[in-house]
Amino acid sequence: MQDIYRMAFFLAALTSFPSVADAFWRLPCRGRSGVARLDPIVDPGEISSHVHAIHGGGNFGMSANFESLLESDCTSCGVMQDKSAYWTPALYFMHNDGTAEMVPQVGGMLAYYFNDKSPNDKVHAFPDGFRMLAGDPFQRNFTWPVPDPPKSEWSGAQVSQEALRQKAVGFNCLNYGTTAEGTLDRHFMPNKTYLDEHCTDGIRLELMFPQCWDGKNLDSDDHKSHVAYPSLVMEGDCPSGYEKRLVGLMYETIWNTYAFKDEDGYFALANGDPTGYGYHGDFMTGWESGVLQEAIDSCTNPDGNVQDCAVFDLQTQTKQQQCTFDMPTAIKTEDVLDFVGGLPGGMEIQWGPAYALMSMGSDSEPTTTSAIPSIPSLTIPSLSLSLGISADAGNLLGNAAVMATAESVTTASSSSSSSTSTSTSTPTPTPTTSVSIDPITEEIVYLQRKIEVLVDTQGVPYTTITGTPSPVSTAMTTTTETSTVTSYVKRDTVPEEQPEEQEEFVGHARRHLHHHHGRLHRKHGF
Ligand SMILES: *[C@@H]1O[C@H](CO)[C@@H](O)[C@H](O)[C@H]1NC(C)=O
Numbered sequence: 001m002q003d004i005y006r007m008a009f010f011l012a013a014l015t016s017f018p019s020v021a022d023a024f025w026r027l028p029c030r031g032r033s034g035v036a037r038l039d040p041i042v043d044p045g046e047i048s049s050h051v052h053a054i055h056g057g058g059n060f061g062m063s064a065n066f067e068s069l070l071e072s073d074c075t076s077c078g079v080m081q082d083k084s085a086y087w088t089p090a091l092y093f094m095h096n097d098g099t100a101e102m103v104p105q106v107g108g109m110l111a112y113y114f115n116d117k118s119p120n121d122k123v124h125a126f127p128d129g130f131r132m133l134a135g136d137p138f139q140r141n142f143t144w145p146v147p148d149p150p151k152s153e154w155s156g157a158q159v160s161q162e163a164l165r166q167k168a169v170g171f172n173c174l175n176y177g178t179t180a181e182g183t184l185d186r187h188f189m190p191n192k193t194y195l196d197e198h199c200t201d202g203i204r205l206e207l208m209f210p211q212c213w214d215g216k217n218l219d220s221d222d223h224k225s226h227v228a229y230p231s232l233v234m235e236g237d238c239p240s241g242y243e244k245r246l247v248g249l250m251y252e253t254i255w256n257t258y259a260f261k262d263e264d265g266y267f268a269l270a271n272g273d274p275t276g277y278g279y280h281g282d283f284m285t286g287w288e289s290g291v292l293q294e295a296i297d298s299c300t301n302p303d304g305n306v307q308d309c310a311v312f313d314l315q316t317q318t319k320q321q322q323c324t325f326d327m328p329t330a331i332k333t334e335d336v337l338d339f340v341g342g343l344p345g346g347m348e349i350q351w352g353p354a355y356a357l358m359s360m361g362s363d364s365e366p367t368t369t370s371a372i373p374s375i376p377s378l379t380i381p382s383l384s385l386s387l388g389i390s391a392d393a394g395n396l397l398g399n400a401a402v403m404a405t406a407e408s409v410t411t412a413s414s415s416s417s418s419s420t421s422t423s424t425s426t427p428t429p430t431p432t433t434s435v436s437i438d439p440i441t442e443e444i445v446y447l448q449r450k451i452e453v454l455v456d457t458q459g460v461p462y463t464t465i466t467g468t469p470s471p472v473s474t475a476m477t478t479t480t481e482t483s484t485v486t487s488y489v490k491r492d493t494v495p496e497e498q499p500e501e502q503e504e505f506v507g508h509a510r511r512h513l514h515h516h517h518g519r520l521h522r523k524h525g526f
């Protein structure tokens, strides 16, 4: 079965974009080095908000960088001189009972390297230390014509960076029995009905990275603005200020959505996106110095096979599949493949069309930004947001048998004079318990963490920085009446919003989010 998939995978890949690529190679990453809530670009040194499927250098981790990746002793990709890290959100099937089951990923990942997207420009390798992000995890709509008009007709707003960025995302319905769809033709996730009916071989998620570089910065605050798309997404002219052309990079991953045919539920990306508009990906170079440029200059064979490029030291598929990174202790036991109670990390499903705000309830508008009057263009204003969470106390603090949640509010204001500050009291949470028979002693651990929402110059949020949970206090309570935890939500500042829910607190915990409107958002899972 696997083999059939794999072969078909190659065939489909070969036929998918006859017109755009003249010279390229297809870097196979047959191994997935891990699947975890990690994102060393967006959340360095921390557990990240949502789950990624990760490929590449074995030294990947929450603090991975160019230097550490280079020292990897393995890679899950085919070229041994490449220890780069490649990652995208995982795809989940959301069961009706709330369980998030990761869709089986087929054949690992392919990273396409296009080395002659412009006959006039020299194509440059990624400089050492280079990293970037493509796509926007918060996007939930597409306001351009559907389907894309012919590229020859693109002009005006159609070639704005905003439009190009959205057109760099593709969802290719796979049915190897029929004509292949074009690469980057559809920019949203087909619904379950459509997938069941047409996409018998699953769905291929495609992501083209920007290839026009400012020639100076290895990264930028939003991890995007040091690069730009050429006028036709995969090819065309680079905008001014971004004239230095980098090798084109595109990711393809295949997810076997058909495995869920006729099951009730829907698909969603790990970042809480069932629409697909918020698909995105990260790249951190880990190419040994000089090798990539040599390949760009000499591997001009139009067939795309890495075997035809003498520069590369190749390794077998088995070797690729043996390379995995060390999972940080904090998430070692998190079962991201089959997660009870919603998406891992408590990612709320947000259907849009409004711009999503990560880690906030689906009913929350990004109106928190409207309080910001003006933002100096060179600072990163941080909007104060905070929340209290409960984490798995067993993971973080040893052996507490029962976990509890509390809401607490802290000030998170840090950098900008124009950021709005929120309420700052640190309430003492008041746990409540319900009745049962056995006496029980509980250790209640109150944790808090800071979430900063970064907004751009228009006041539009583009990313969140999620702090590490830290214990605020612990309390031992013995009760003779209860063993069932109903709710630990502090109520005195929070308007009633949702009914009490009863939930088992074993193996996961709940997160409560609070922002300065004083509203409460509940999360399941952690
Ligand atoms: C699913 O998508 C198809 C094609 O886009 C559309 O015709 C159909 O109405 C959608 N079905 C549901 C249930 O949304």
Ligand SMILES: *[C@@H]1O[C@H](CO)[C@@H](O)[C@H](O)[C@H]1NC(C)=O
Pocket (backbone or CB within 6 Å): 139, 140, 141, 142, 353, 354, 355
């Ligand atoms: C569509 O998304 C954009 C962000 O790209 C947002 O500004 C806009 O409000 C959204 N449109 C709707 C109708 O919500």
